[in-house]
Amino acid sequence: MKNIIFDVDDTLYDLMEPFQKAHEELFADQTDANCEELFKASRTYSDEAFYMAIEGKIPNEDEFAYRIIKTYKDVGIDVKREQAKTFEERYRYHQNHIHVPKEIADILTMCQSDFEKIGVLTNGKVKNQGKKIQKLHLSNWFDQNTMFISDEIGAAKPDVQAFYKVQEAMQLKPEETWFIGDTFEVDVVGAKNAGWHVIWFNHRKRPMPEGNIVPDIEVQTAKELKKALQEI
Known part of the structure; x- marks a missing residue:
């Protein structure tokens, strides 16, 4: 066997569901970018941040902010660190219901x-x-x-x-x-x-x-x- x-x-x-809900709450009114494409980009940047943290290039606590800032920068939205933190909080909330x-x-x-x-x-x-x-x-x-x-x-x-x-x-x-x-x-x-x-x-x-x-x-x-x- x-x-x-x-x-x-x-x-x-x-994995997209909590991302989509946080996006709709915080940034959907600022862009008409397809949420699934944003999510795919965030996954790429998430992997990038994960390995950067392992190699000591960024602090572990900056991993999530890195992926959100980079994802939205691609569609012309300048996400500040506090906004990225809020996104993470909403994402984690929705993640509790996976x-x-x-x-x-x-x-x-x-x-x-x-x-x-x-x-x-x-x-x-x-x-x-x-x-x-x-x-x-x-x-x-x-x-x-x-x-x-x-x-x-x-x-x-x-x-x-x-x-x-x-x-x-x-x-x-x-x-x-x-x-x-x-x-x-x-x-x-x-x-x-x-x-x-x-x-x-x-x-x-x-x-x-x-x-x-x-x-x-x-x-x-x-x-x-x-x-x-x-x-x-």
Whole structure:
């Protein structure tokens, strides 16, 4: 039997929902920019800020402000630090109400019975990601010792060490292990470099970057994801 490891953010729940609500409250009247495009940009800048913080280039507490300031600068809005802080407060408020959509919950339940081992590998701080894991009730599907947070294990995707640490802890064979994630540069590249198989859950319909690395399977909907998992 094969093993399945999931990303969390924007894979097991809709990460855009709290962003969209904060945007509508604070900046929607200042721009006609498409919210999903803003969200995609914020995800890119979020990853950028995350690695800058790891490398000591910015303080950890500036990560969120960095992504919001850069995102809105792209559409001509000069967001001040206090405004970015307010955005984060509203974002965190709405994030407290995140949930696993029914289609994804059904997939997780299926994976519990159809695959030998299932787990989670997510980038971020233990405090933030741990809260998300609780809010999403991921313990309904995953054991505590199969949910891995980069801050806790000392390596972050796409670093292959993050995947190797999960592989070692869960005693996985890479040729029998599949990773499911939404971010090409972090999830697909990292897992493929670690020798795992990958399903790219590209529900934001991003263009595939040029290069030699490609996912084993690309899907754009939960229905397609479920079908792909049934065929593995």
